[in-house]
Amino acid sequence: MRCAKSIWLVGVVCAGVAWAVLSASVAAQTLTDPYQILAKHYEAMGGLDRLKAEKTKYFEATVSVMGLEGTVREWDAFPVKKRQEVDLKVFKQTSGDNGEVSWVVDQNGKLQIQKDEVTLKKRQVEDLLANYEHLSRESKYFIVTLRGVEKLGPVDCYVVKIANTINQDVRIEYLDTASFIAQQSVLTTAGMETYTTFSDWRDVGGLKIPFRQETEIKPIEQKQVVQVTRYESNLEIDPGLFEPPGEDVEDFTFANGTSAEDVPFKYVAEHLFIEVTVNCDKRQWVLDTGAAASVVDSAYAAELGLETSGTFKAVGAGKTVGASFVKLPAYSVNGIQFGEQKVASINILSLFKRAGLDAAGILGYDFLSRFVTKIDYANRKISFYDPATFEYRGTGKVIDAPLRDNLFALPMTVGGKYSGSWSLDLGASGTSFFYSYAEKSGILKLKGVEGLAGGAGGYFSVRALKFPSVEIAGFTLGEQVFSVPLEKSGALGAREETGNLGNDILRHFVIYLDYERQQVIFEKGENFAKDFPNGKAGLGLVVADNGSYEVFFVAPGTPAAKAGFKKGDVVKSINDIPVESFAGVIAISELFKAETGTRYNMEISREGVPHRLRLTLKDLL
Helix, strand or coil, X not given: CCCCCCEEECCEEECCCCCCCCCCCCCCCCCCCHHHHHHHHHHHCCCHHHHHHCCEEEEEEEEXXXXXXXXXXXXXXXXXXXXXXXXXXXXXXXXXXXXXXXXEECCCCCEEEECCHHHHHHHHHHHHHHCCHHHCCCCCCEEEEEEEEEEECCEEEEEEEEEECCCCCEEEEEEXXXXXXXXXXXXXECCEEEEEEEEEEEEECCEEEEEEEEEEEECCCEEEEEEEEEEXXXXXXXXXXXXXXXXXXCCEEECCCCEEEEEECEEECCEEEXXXXXXXXEEEEEECCCCCCCEEEHHHHHHCCCCCEEXXXXXXXXXXXXXXXXXXXXXXXXXXXXXXXXXXXXXCHHHHHHCCCCCCEEECHHHHCCCEEEEECCCCEEEEECCCCCXXXXXXXXXXXXXXXXXXXXXXXXXXXXXXXXXXXXXXXXXXXXXXXXXXXCHHHCCCEEEEEEECCEEEXXXXXXXXXXXXXXXXXXXXXXXXXXXXXXXXXXXXCCEEECHHHHCCEEEEEECCCCEEEEEECCCCCCCCXXXXXXXXXXXXXXXXXXXXXXXXXXXXXXXXXXXXXXXXXXXXXEHHHCCHHHHHHHXXXXXXCCEEEEEEEECCEEEEEEEECCCCC
């Protein structure tokens, strides 16, 4: 089963075109041996000899995805080499594999060499599948089992499961019990399920090719239809076609030399805000390595008169969120001028406002990947360097951090026990284990404080836990609080790494993000040894649509619960000072980080009825 890898677009998946070549045969009786079923399956495809004789192939197809229409072209040289070009008019992407490394050129022309552990394992699995290793009963890499016979529509199908010992990917093949033709293929990977159905079979040189494929990716509900218009087998392909481009995109200029240094940023609620100018309009944007592409707020995009194209679901920290493509006109950041870029348009302003923040957009991978970025948290300074001329001369620790889905992945150990690869996410205020790792390691069973966290796509349940130490880049920090998502959805539920590394830990350092070399450099910051206070109320506040400060969660067993707070309460005053006198909901939340024993007399309104509650702060963990 030869499958082209998936292509990641702006935090969503546009499934790479995968081709199974099948033909009809007739089953004399119901079979129980999955290896015998697979043997008949490949016999129906034209036989292993004919399949192995296909050394190269090329196809063209029309594609409908994300509300966009376009074309796809793909070249393959077995077992591994490939090149795919997707053209959706407003969105273009080219990806490939030269047999040694995978690479992708995104919608803005940025080249990325993919050498992270997850990609390397996926390449190994694809190579073994292409060499039919899964047909061997003695294989140390594949576990093949028969789940039984199920109906897929009117067709009875053998359901064959192919798992492996290399990564977590699982393939489920639905094979017609009469003809052994594949009706559907389901690939489960990183919390997502890709369902592909095949139709419009045609004979090509002794092989049956499904000229139509319909794919649905869950849980993001993205659908894709591919109709092949041309297919060629065993043609000559220039090997250079599989190589990554020799030159990278240059879509920015520095006002002075090869850097923009000591650019000030605001650090509010553990988020980094930097000033961006679009069409002479200056607004605050969030700096976020976790954004696979830059994002402009949909209302701000409309204000700028930008035209949106396509609709798709992006995976946020919460669940999924609707998005579109837009062309962001030339913009500037202090000392840097950018040309036009294709970015995502998402309704993010409403989420920020509920948290008491204001941002017109997010500067993500499309911006940060052009530079070596130095962030000095303690002094609120950020510097951008041209990677072609950057040379590090400091005494910090240089860490190899290969990019996966545009995020740095680097090693970290928590509590001297929980070690693994962590995604570095400037857009995350806190640090969180991913659900899959927490479930596998037993962390989900640990006791902590229940709460809610917010992100693109909405709110989700979490549990806060305290661990005695954190070891990263050769440095050791003392006690730190981590969160664990309690549901397997959104970005924190789907990924295969250990967790998401946020600003609550990064703020102890000066860090350098080097996308060109796929490295991160850590230096001790001026706040390295600082003990940052945590909340001691168990109370979450948001800004309601009418501007009032509303309770959106109360953690069980915490001071807020004991004081009698309930979800929906509206805070009117604190120690007889009207809430309007405070500098917003963030400033009020900071009050709840005061010393244990601090008391606040709170006036609230519950369904229009005034109440007075006394809140006494206490360490929660």
